[in-house]
Amino acid sequence: xxxxxxxxxxxxxxxxxxxxxxxxxxxxxxxxxxxxxxxxxxxxxxxxxxxxxxxxxxxxxxxxxxxxxxxxxxxxxxxxxxxxxxxxxxxxxxxxxxxxxxxxxxxxxxxxxxxxxxxxxxxxxxxxxxxxxxxxxxxxxxxxxxxxxxxxxxxxxxxxxxxxxxxxxxxxxxxxxxxxxxxxxxxxxxxxxxxxxxxxxxxxxxxxxxxxxxxxxxxxxxxxxxxxxxxxxxxxxxxxxxxxxxxxxxxxxxxxxxxxxxxxxxxxxxxxxxxxxxxxxxxxxxxx
Numbered sequence: 058x059x060x061x062x063x064x065x066x067x068x069x070x071x072x073x074x075x076x077x078x079x080x081x082x083x084x085x086x087x088x089x090x091x092x093x094x095x096x097x098x099x100x101x102x103x104x105x106x107x108x109x110x111x112x113x114x115x116x117x118x119x120x121x122x123x124x125x126x127x128x129x130x131x132x133x134x135x136x137x138x139x140x141x142x143x144x145x146x147x148x149x150x151x152x153x154x155x156x157x158x159x160x161x162x163x164x165x166x167x168x169x170x171x172x173x174x175x176x177x178x179x180x181x182x183x184x185x186x187x188x189x190x191x192x193x194x195x196x197x198x199x200x201x202x203x204x205x206x207x208x209x210x211x212x213x214x215x216x217x218x219x220x221x222x223x224x225x226x227x228x229x230x231x232x233x234x235x236x237x238x239x240x241x242x243x244x245x246x247x248x249x250x251x252x253x254x255x256x257x258x259x260x261x262x263x264x265x266x267x268x269x270x271x272x273x274x275x276x277x278x279x280x281x282x283x284x285x286x287x288x289x290x291x292x293x294x295x296x297x298x299x300x301x302x303x304x305x306x307x308x309x310x311x312x313x314x315x316x317x318x319x320x321x322x323x324x325x326x327x328x329x330x331x332x333x334x335x336x337x338x339x340x341x342x343x344x345x
Contacts, residue, residue, distance in 0.1 A: 087219035090231050091212035091262075094269045100297065102327040103127040104344065106320045107142075111199040112313040121196045122146035126344055128327050130158075137161040139332040143341060150196065154337040162208045173337035180334045201307045202314045205257060206276065206287060214238060215260075222266065229266040234259060255284050270298060283308050294321055 085093065104126050111119040122145040130136040136158050144153040152175035159168045170183040215235040223230050236259050259277040264270070276285040285305055292301040303316040327344065336343050 087217035087231075087233050088212060090219070090233055090264055090269065091215075091217050091235065094262075094264050094271055095209065095212050098297070099129050100323040101129055102323070102325055104320075104322045104325065105318050106145075108317040108319060109197075109200070110313075110315040110317075111197075112315075113199045114311060116199070119196070119199060120146060124341055126327070126332075126341075128329065128332060130329075132161075135160065135164075135166060137164075139329070141332060141336055147196070152340075154340070156332065156334065156337050158332070162210045163214045171334055171337065173334075178338075180337055199312065200314045201285060201310075201312050202287070202303070202305045202316070206274075206285060206305065207303070220261070223263065225263075225272075230263040230272055231266055233262045233264060235262065236260075257284070268298070294323065297323070 104124070107123045107125050109119075109121040109123075111121075124143045124145055126141045126143075128139050130138050137160055139158050140156075142155045144150045152173075154173040156171045156173075157168055158170075160166050167185055171180050172183055173180045212235075215237050218234040218236075220232040220234055223232050237257075256278060257276050258279045259281070261275045261277070263272040263274070265272050270291055271289055273286070273288040275283055276287070278284050285307060287303060287305040289300055290302040290304075291298050293299075299321060300318055302318065303314075305314045306312070325344075331343060
């Protein structure tokens with residue numbers, strides 16, 4: 058069952074696909090700030106290398122590497138995007154691959170997901186009941202990041218409050234508090250799986266004033282306790298700004314997850330038909 062937890066982590070990675078043009082705006086409201094940060098121009102498709110580092114107290118650092126292939130579905134047939142993740146490291150997991158036809162955050166419909174197990178030469182569909190299963194030998198057992206932390210979230214799902222403007226290293230940031238209007242399907246899963254202690258009740262986001270890039274987010278539970286601090290570093294690729302690194306720290310345990318996004322190639326003209334169960338078995342050569 059260890060491979061089942063990979064699908065949650067795989068989906069959690071998809072926010073790295075967001076691409077934000079550097080544009081200046083006049084002083085907006087909290088709702089407008091979040092809408093402008095969310096209203097981004099996403100690429101048509103995207104291939105990159107994802108390198109995760111997991112640090113836990115009294116445990117050696119773990120490393121996991123994936124090649125990710127992603128395509129913007131633009132809402133066609135109800136899907137936000139389609140993605141494949143090929144495991145590259147650790148070597149004993151190499152060849153395991155995940156395919157997701159994924160809905161937008163806040164959707165009431167379930168994602169369609171498959172996983173390829175090379176030792177069995179079998180592609181199996183991931184059932185909804187398989188969510189949130191985790192074991193100590195799972196690659197992501199030590200991760201403090203989940204899909205809910207990274208998923209693009211529509212501002213329409215939350216009530217927003219302007220908390221002020223803060224300065225850090227010479228840059229100005231809007232500070233916005235966001236509280237869900239209602240618990241989504243994904244939040245309900247998180248609440249049940251974490252017994253409520255790690256379920257997200259509130260986000261406090263730092264948005265760069267000029268570009269509206271997301272700089273950092275602090276997540277809080279229903280007891281107003283901080284449960285995660287996530288920071289994002291950006292870099293420019295062509296005309297676009299993309300995520301370069303995500304660092305997340307659990308304030309209580311000190312556990313840390315770092316995600317490095319490397320070797321990014323955008324807009325290769327990938328076809329929707331390439332995101333199939335056959336692609337899981339064929340590997341990256343189907344995209345070359």
